[in-house]
């Protein structure tokens with residue numbers, strides 16, 4: 001999925017919504033069953049993610065990230081977990097660069113096992129999730145795609161920032177991020193409208209309604225920046241409820257990330273295989289024959305707490321995927337993937353919200369039913 005060549009002007013304007021990442025035929029996507037929506041189950045947060053010895057105090061529970069763009073407030077991490085995450089990585093990263101254009105740094109693990117388990121339970125319980133659907137043309141045929149995993153996203157590209165008012169709530173953790181408000185131009189500080197409907201209006205504002213990275217994920221973002229020397233302004237979260245959830249081969253090579261993007265990718269929960277394969281070599285114009293067979297490949301069985309930094313020429317030359325798992329491996333208790341990225345221009349913000357939040361309903365983990373439930377129905381019950 002190499003990006004098409006674009007002019008500089010096009011590069012700095014809002015691109016048309018890019019490609020969906022899924023390349024499975026639609027019948028595969030349709031096989032993903034709609035989650036059974038429980039109207040009786042309560043979605044009130046029971047904090048079932050806590051490990052007994054580090055149960056949050058009442059004060060900790062009062063500390064939450066709030067923002068008009070959030071469907072509900074998102075609690076801060078329990079103090080002990082926050083401290084564990086702010087510690088330097090449990091192991092130094094191992095460079096993997098033994099194949100052409102491959103440049104990885106593999107922390108195995110980055111987060112210790114108990115902290116990774118607790119973070120998994122916390123994020124699954126506390127974040128809003130979406131099952132995004134969209135229509136595309138595939139080989140000339142209109143195709144409906146149902147993203148085969150749960151997704152959510154937070155962040156804003158480099159051209160803008162969230163206005164800060166430096167208010168910190170009583171009982172907040174020692175180093176709270178300032179309360180974050182309106183979206184403003186990074187250079188001028190002028191307010192930028194969000195949630196714009198018409199194409200014309202999106203020249204001045206965002207179609208998307210960007211969400212600030214909540215404190216619980218910002219702690220990990222800051223730790224990752226310190227450990228890698230890279231900067232990140234976006235946080236994408238995938239939840240693979242079982243082996244039936246997946247992500248097909250793709251590259252995160254969008255132009256809005258710039259030419260050599262660094263992407264930090266965390267795994268929490270069940271172990272899943274992360275497959276990488278080299279892109280087929282490009283043909284010179286006029287060159288006859290097939291594209292040739294890509295030679296390079298790699299399999300990393302990512303465990304809870306592991307982090308892979310993909311950098312340099314990796315996205316330009318390699319694809320990656322989390323394939324489905326069937327049979328006895330299918331019911332694995334679930335896996336969360338968190339990626340930190342740096343989007344340079346507005347097109348990145350529009351793309352990420354379109355494909356990771358979309359226009360459908362909000363879901364939240366239902367601890368009693370042990371599945372995602374529709375938020376709106378749970379609140380009514």
Ligand SMILES: O=C(O)CCC(=O)C(=O)O
Nearest residue numbers: 238247252274322337339
């Ligand atoms: O779940 C993973 O490890 C990979 C996720 C991924 O490739 C993506 O979100 O772009």
Ligand SMILES: [Fe+2]
Nearest residue numbers: 250251252320
């Ligand atoms: Fe990816």
